[in-house]
Amino acid sequence: MSKNSLAYERDRQLDRCLPELYSYKTLLYIGVKVRWNYPMFRGQDKFDRAGYKINVLEINPKTVKRLKQMNKTGHRFRNTFRHPPMFRTIYEGDVRKVKEIVPGIYDVVMWWQGPEHVRLHEVKPTLDALWGKTKHLLVLGCPCSGITDEHPMAIGKPDGNYSMHYSRFDKQFFIDLGFKVDIVGECGKKGNNMLAYKRRPWTPKVRREQLLKAVPDIQSYKSILYIGANVVRQETLDLFRSEQITILEVWPPNVADLLELGYKVIQGDVRELAKMDIGKFDVVIWWHGPEHVEKESLPSILKAIKKIARCVAVVACPWGKYKQSEVRGNPYERHLSCLYPKFFEKLGWKTSVIGEKDVIGSNLLAWIRK
Numbered sequence: 001m002s003k004n005s006l007a008y009e010r011d012r013q014l015d016r017c018l019p020e021l022y023s024y025k026t027l028l029y030i031g032v033k034v035r036w037n038y039p040m041f042r043g044q045d046k047f048d049r050a051g052y053k054i055n056v057l058e059i060n061p062k063t064v065k066r067l068k069q070m071n072k073t074g075h076r077f078r079n080t081f082r083h084p085p086m087f088r089t090i091y092e093g094d095v096r097k098v099k100e101i102v103p104g105i106y107d108v109v110m111w112w113q114g115p116e117h118v119r120l121h122e123v124k125p126t127l128d129a130l131w132g133k134t135k136h137l138l139v140l141g142c143p144c145s146g147i148t149d150e151h152p153m154a155i156g157k158p159d160g161n162y163s164m165h166y167s168r169f170d171k172q173f174f175i176d177l178g179f180k181v182d183i184v185g186e187c188g189k190k191g192n193n194m195l196a197y198k199r200r201p202w203t204p205k206v207r208r209e210q211l212l213k214a215v216p217d218i219q220s221y222k223s224i225l226y227i228g229a230n231v232v233r234q235e236t237l238d239l240f241r242s243e244q245i246t247i248l249e250v251w252p253p254n255v256a257d258l259l260e261l262g263y264k265v266i267q268g269d270v271r272e273l274a275k276m277d278i279g280k281f282d283v284v285i286w287w288h289g290p291e292h293v294e295k296e297s298l299p300s301i302l303k304a305i306k307k308i309a310r311c312v313a314v315v316a317c318p319w320g321k322y323k324q325s326e327v328r329g330n331p332y333e334r335h336l337s338c339l340y341p342k343f344f345e346k347l348g349w350k351t352s353v354i355g356e357k358d359v360i361g362s363n364l365l366a367w368i369r370k
Contacts, residue, residue, distance in 0.1 A: 009184045010193050014139075017182045017195055022047065024107035024136060027054045030095050031114040032067060047086075057091045057102055060162045064092045096122055098129050105360060109134045112141040120150040120167040127177060135360055136200050140174070144194035146187035148173045169194065200361030204235040207316070207363050210354050211236060214367055215312055221282035225308065227270050228289040230254045231261065232328075236287050246281065248273075251330050271297055274304040284309040290317040295337040302347060312369050315344075319353045319362035339364060 014021060027047070047054065058064050071087050093101040095114065109130050115123055131138055145151075145168035153165045171181040174196040185192030211218065224240050227248045237245065247265045249255050255267045268276060270286065271293060284305050290298055305313050317339050327333035341351040344366035355362030 006185050006191050010191075013182060013184050013193060013195050017180075018137070018139065018197060021108065021137070021139075022052075025051060025053060026106045026108070026135075027052050028057065028102060028106040028109045028133060029054060030057050030098075030109070030111040030130070031117075032056050032058050033063065033113075053088045054086060055089045055091065055102070055106065056087050057093060057095060057098060059092070059094050061092065064090060095130075096126050098126070098133060102133065105133055105135050107135050108137045108139065110139040110141075112139070113143075115140055115142045115169065116165045116167050117162070118166060120148070123167060124177065131198070134198075134200065138179075138198045140179070140196040142169060142194055142196075144169065144171060144183050144185075144187040144192050146170050171196075200355065206354060207235055208239065210352060210363060210365055211239075211314065211316075214350070214352055214365055215314060218283060218312065218314070221311055223281045223283070225278070225281040225284045227273075227284065227286040227305075228292070229258060229263075229287075231257045236285065246278075248278070251332050254330070270301055273301060273308070278308070280308045280310050282309075282311045284313045286313075286315040288316055288318075290315055290339055291322065291335045291337050292332055293336055295339070295343075298337065298339075298343075299347060302344075302349070306368060306370075309370060312367060314365070314367045315349075316363055316365050318360070319355060319364040320358035322358075322360055322362075341366075 056067060058067065067087060067090050071090065091101050095111065096118065111130060115127075118126055127138075127140075147168055148170050149168055150166060151168045170187065171183060171194060174181050174194075177198075179196040179198045182195045183192060184195075187194075219239055222244060224245045225248060226237060226240075226245050229237055229247045229249055230251075231254070242262060245263060247258055247263050248268055248270065249258060249265055250267070250269045252267065255265050258265045266276075266278060270289060286305060290301075293301065302313075302315070305315070317337075318335075320340055321338050322335055324333065324335040340357075341353060341364060344351050344364075349366040349368045351364065351366045353362065353364050
């Protein structure tokens, strides 16, 4: 394949626009066709190496049958899946009914060469439903026609209604819905591809920017108490040098991991903070911790945090509803509280939010200065 060819550009489009794609773990793939030129198979080795747990929603019964056979044997074309079965669950049904058919939420939802198969007035409700299934990244692929309208057209060999194109799109249609768009090839010409994608605003970079905007001098302080940390999620821990930080962590496996990384760690429960003799710190940060304790306990915990903070105290949590049970065997990861800005503001804390209320990925930041 020539590096100057359109096929080469299409092949590299996902990698170029979404370098983080293979860093996630769960994927809902809408409309899989058993072709080499589909990302599910063309990029199979990358998905495989990333350890993805892949779930599929496909409307065509014949394709569903073949996918299940491939899942059982582990064979595809001349290749063999490294860790068969490739698909965790194969759902049969219409993407327009995804809410009823597919349970759960996924790190990545991908609807590749699919929007054109839905009538125009049904596209936005379908995208809203897919966004509700998305934890981090929603990815779409479809032809770019340079015009948005409903334009029924049979494509390829007749296959019921599955091969029909009902809608045409220009890039502005997806931009107006909050997507970023990248186009390979010329709109209206055969072989082009329009990639549209939308990220949740939870990313560590966005949350760090939110914190630095609220407390721009936070990195100028010398001593930090960081409440509740683990080696998997360290969104704001890396803002500081390790020698500045003391970590208060309750779960023994996390304590052991953090000690191995060289951090100074105190094992203890934040609910007992008022009874601990751990001294004072310039900054106290409780990052995505308030949702893990009962709401009735929070005023006294926040009072204790404020007491040991010489200069500033910061807490962060989801903005509103976010159900979560224990994670990786850690019972302290359960979400026990649903919190909104007014709760903190009534206690004298300033607040800011990013994302959407009651939607996974949002962030509620609260801070108070002494």
